[in-house]
Amino acid sequence: MAKVLVIEDDEGTAEEIVTALGDRGYILDRAADGVDGLQRARVGGWDVLVVDRMLPELDGLSVIETLRSEGISTPVLVLSALNAVNDRVRGLRAGGDDYLAKPFALSELAARLEALLRRPAEPRATVLRVGPLELDLLSRKACRGRRELELLPREFQLLEYMMRREGQVLTRAMLLENVWNYRFVPQTNLVDVHIGRLRRKVDNPDEPPMILSVRGVGFMLRAAS
């Protein structure tokens, strides 16, 4: 089971995170300030850290910077009440791996933690395979079985991202951020429309579906069973 250290001073938020992640089977510990958090993180054994940006004693960014300077590379998800672009940039520059602005849905947090825990195994692979689906990154060709898929450049990128994270729940915000490099919540169900188009190309009506909607959270690609 993955071990998560939550460094968060707000009692309510911390409790929510601990409960929700506990339900999902994580093993959790919590620190309420920066100094305590840094000490526990140093001890090691964590798979991922959730660090609030604003902490008493020592702020979140300093905690991350200190850890990184000491060569501790445990993945970090930065939480912040501030959603300013500046702040996100600073959070990631300090060594955070992902950034989530409050208020957030717990399903969003869980999906992002999952993504941090299961980083793509072989980032340098040139051919990705999930079940019958094959993506050749060099020739930019996509096939399902023997059927070749005609994908637009963005659809190709979207499929690549989803195949690298096979079996993981991907939220709309994650897709927008990582595929389109946009960081805002659109008013319309933009992502759904784009996924819908990709799905029509990947999943023929007579084939078992590979792109699935996860109700209330996002989408997932997995080998049809």
Added chain:
Amino acid sequence: MRLPEYVHSLTFRWAVGVAGAFGVCTLLLFGFVYWQTADYVIAAVDTIITADAKANGATTASDLSRFIRQYLEDDPRRVKLAELFTGSGTPSVGNVAELPPGLPIDGMPHTARLARLDNRGRETQATRAIARQLSSGEVFLVGHDTGLLHQVGQVVTRALALGLVPAVCLALLTGTWLSKRAQRRIDEMNRRVQRVVAGEFKERLPVGGYDDPLNRLARIVNAMLDRIERLIGELSSVGDDIAHDLRTPLTRARAMLERGRENATTLQDLSESVDGAIAGLDQSLAIITALLRIAEIDHSRRSAAMTTLRLEEILRAVHELYSPIAEDKGVSLRLDLHDTAAVSGDRDLLLEAVANLVDNAIKFTPEQGAVALRLLQRPDGPVVRVEDTGPGIAAAEREAIWTRFYRSDRSRHAPGVGLGLSLVAAIVKLHGFRLAIVDGPGCRIEIACHVAGA
């Protein structure tokens, strides 16, 4: 001693200053008159005594003695003085008691105080006098009273007192009156401002008929109060709107949960209710998040995240992002890039702003309609224009649509939280760009940018 407050007022100080300057000028003028008059009197007296000092050409002591007696006989106003002093300085003939020690014996007129000694006794007189030495050693002295000068001085001083003192007093009184009046107006203004501070935003400062600085200031403050009153009105209506917009999805969530608890017989039924409730809560959260974001953008300053970026790339990105949405709705989305332009800005925020405008345009354009995303070049900078063939925005609504939660009656049915345009407005303001709705068929919204580095 404590001075009254008006003494410190600017008006009063000006009055004192003007009175002082007036006094100094008057003094200088009168001084000049006195000096000129004295000069004239002395010159006249000098002419007389220079003639008299010749003593009709007498040179011997006996001739001079005779001249002196004759000279002094005819002097009803007692202005003439003459004396013949022996070599040792003792007076012999005449009406001067002694030779004044400071008087040069050089035959030239000088100012001197002479002691007159006659049948009325001894008396000192201010005079102009000439003393000269005879070849036999005696000193001959002739003098003429200059008491007239003293009288001129007195006249001048009296005139000065009669004219200057009332003038200065008048100036000071006027100053006092003016500053007291200003003080009263300031006090009145202060009382009213205090009422505004206490929360009476309807209060206004009194404005008189004249265009004096105080009235102008009062008018400026009143205009400011108008604006504040309007903002507060908007704020409270925003509060009402927030409450209203949050209540709708929350009520729905509550109803869903209630229905689930009472009617659900299977797990399937229950999870359907819960999903409905979550959707309602998500919408409330979306409203709160959007509000927080607007507030955050409103309060942030132009920052380091601003980089030079190309507008055409942003438009291309938004076009790519929204093409499928437009297509699904049966609306054509055209990208019209005649130009390229670089501006200084925050990529994510500008993307969001343009995306919001396009989002709105697609939402309000009926099927078979068209939305165009254009980059125009104007003399004062590049312009991003989003136009559609939708119903457009009535002139009366153009101000209101930027306020938070504004939904035109026609858009009530459309999805969204009614904050999109406020967000756009906040982003545009942060960049120092300008947002405008221009006339045309359908709706045309423009973001007028500044060129990078300008």
